[in-house]
Amino acid sequence: MLGDIAFVRVLGPIQVVTISGLALDLPSASQRGLLARLAVDAPRALRVDLLCDALAVSLGALRTIVSRLRKGFGDTIVVASQGRYRLAAPVDAALFITSLSQVGAGDDRIGTLERALALWRGPAFDEFAAEDWAEPEAARLAELHASAIEDHAVELIVARRWAEAIAELKAHVSVHPLRDRPWDCWSRRSAAPGARPTPWPRSGSIGPTSPSGSGPNPQPRWAASSGGSRPGGTGSRSRASRRGPNHHGPRAHHPGAGTAGCRCNPSWRGDRPWSGEPASSSCWPQRRLR
16 A cells, blocks of 8 residues: 555645545544654654654554554554654655755746645644644744745746736735735836736735835834824824934924924935034934934
8 A cells, every 4th residue: 555655745634645646534633643743753763652642642552543554554654663653655745845955956946846835735734733743843844835935926027927926925925914025026026127017905914005006015004003103102192202302203394493404404414424513493403323
């Protein structure tokens, strides 16, 4: 039976996938847990006491789980040696990482990335992702997966496949709204020669668009929703007003003040050192930003 197994799937539901592409479900959570635990350290062998602690089973129960796995998928899917067990079948997580390492080796970068991304069927380690023994590896694989999607979007932009890049970035940002690189990809796409400007979609998970509708609004969501008042502030006072009357924020305006040394004056130079004296009776010059 092992000759018919292509790999053990952990990038999604824990399954055994055959060479023909058939995904075989495991009947019990204990069998899925054993394969997942062995896959984290595959192809290394793990001590039986470590496996018993991870699965919260006795040694006799662990042997029963292994026996049932061998009955369903072949005698050599889990190999025993000197009080240890190891997974003898390939793991899709290792195949994914191997595919990523080959992206720069050939000319078909898009195809290599697509083959790597096609291995994913859901969150890594699925029902066991929150377990202590799976959480670090699940987080590492999730980061690699997100980076691979962004790499694929960049390659689509380079290939001028705008519609595919837009669709992929929209779906990606809806899942990872706080990642910076998708916004950079979008800016790169918008700045590409011959690219038609496309508004970024309005979505609560993505953030408001800029006033021009050409991309994401760099203004924080709290500023747009509360009139510039940061959470924890008092009323509608802005951050600049809370720092004192002589503080000139980046967009400060000073009614009734002279404008010789104020940023309201177009001739004011931000790179001019501050002399320590006011330019007028009520408007102090901007300190030099260092």
